[in-house]
Amino acid sequence: MYKGGEGYWSWIFHRITGVGVALFLFIHVADTFIIGWGPGVYNAVTSLYRNPVFKIAEVILVAAVLYHALNGIRVILVDFWGEGVLKQRSIFWAEVVVFVILFVPTAILMLSRL
Amino acid sequence: MATNGAGRPRPRGSGFELYSWLFMRISGVLMLIFLLGHLYIMHIINSVEVVNYNFVAARWGTPLWRTWDLILLLLAALHGSNGLRILIDDYIHSHGWRVVALAVLYVLAIGFILGGSLVLFTFQPVAS
Numbered sequence: 465m466y467k468g469g470e471g472y473w474s475w476i477f478h479r480i481t482g483v484g485v486a487l488f489l490f491i492h493v494a495d496t497f498i499i500g501w502g503p504g505v506y507n508a509v510t511s512l513y514r515n516p517v518f519k520i521a522e523v524i525l526v527a528a529v530l531y532h533a534l535n536g537i538r539v540i541l542v543d544f545w546g547e548g549v550l551k552q553r554s555i556f557w558a559e560v561v562v563f564v565i566l567f568v569p570t571a572i573l574m575l576s577r578l
Numbered sequence: 579m580a581t582n583g584a585g586r587p588r589p590r591g592s593g594f595e596l597y598s599w600l601f602m603r604i605s606g607v608l609m610l611i612f613l614l615g616h617l618y619i620m621h622i623i624n625s626v627e628v629v630n631y632n633f634v635a636a637r638w639g640t641p642l643w644r645t646w647d648l649i650l651l652l653l654a655a656l657h658g659s660n661g662l663r664i665l666i667d668d669y670i671h672s673h674g675w676r677v678v679a680l681a682v683l684y685v686l687a688i689g690f691i692l693g694g695s696l697v698l699f700t701f702q703p704v705a706s
Contacts, residue, residue: 471584479665482658482661482665483661483662483665485658486658486659486661486662489654489655489658490686490690493651493655493690493693493694494690494693496634496694496697497693497694497696497697499631499634499635499697499701500696500697500700500701502631502704503630503631503632503704506630506631506634507630507631510626510629510630513626513629514626514627518626519626522621522626526617526621526622529613529614529617530614533606533609533610533613533614536603536606537610539584539585539603540585540603540606540607542584542585543584543585543588543603544603549584552584570622573622574621574622574625577625577627
């Protein structure tokens with residue numbers, strides 16, 4: 465067993481982003497459930513998300529989901545595509561490039577509304 | 579350990595762990611549509627500034643979005659809680675604490691799936 469390398473770090477980040485997104489998912493299901501209690505309660509609770517701290521957290525959430533999604537595609541390619549294992553380092557760096565291309569404009573757009 | 583860039587090794591045999599492994603990959607691919615679509619529509623085209631009671635009530639006025647959200651709820655809750663189950667198995671070595679953590683996880687997961695589905699099926703907008 466060794467540490468380091470693209471395979472190791474992509475796996476660590478997959479776990480960290482997975483836990484973060486799952487924890488937010490529980491919060492998000494709860495805040496949506498509250499809509500059943502009527503407009504007063506729902507609008508009061510969801511107005512918390514307009515706080516700048518939450519808007520920055522929202523950008524981090526998008527980054528975590530995007531990384532987890534792209535890395536998940538990479539894992540599937542390595543698992544199921546015969547040549548995937550041989551090309552895993554190239555696929556990892558392609559994933560990093562796609563992440564930057566998709567995330568940077570998205571983050572600029574979201575932060576411009578802060 | 580996944581140092582060769584692969585995911586967890588495919589579990590042997592044809593039991594629960596193999597289906598769990600396959601489910602993570604299949605639900606992951608489906609969420610490329612349902613979750614990334616949700617993020618794009620709700621957080622990028624729209625934003626938390628416009629999402630309020632009336633917005634959600636109008637959105638859930640169409641069966642398409644209720645169905646979309648139900649599919650996303652089931653995929654995300656099962657994918658997320660199955661991932662947390664794997665992490666609990668990997669990182670909590672004490673048998674007692676592992677049982678406690680799994681029990682809390684299963685109660686929360688079932689509660690949130692039932693609660694979320696309930697509101698999706700029963701929500702009736704009221705004037706606000």
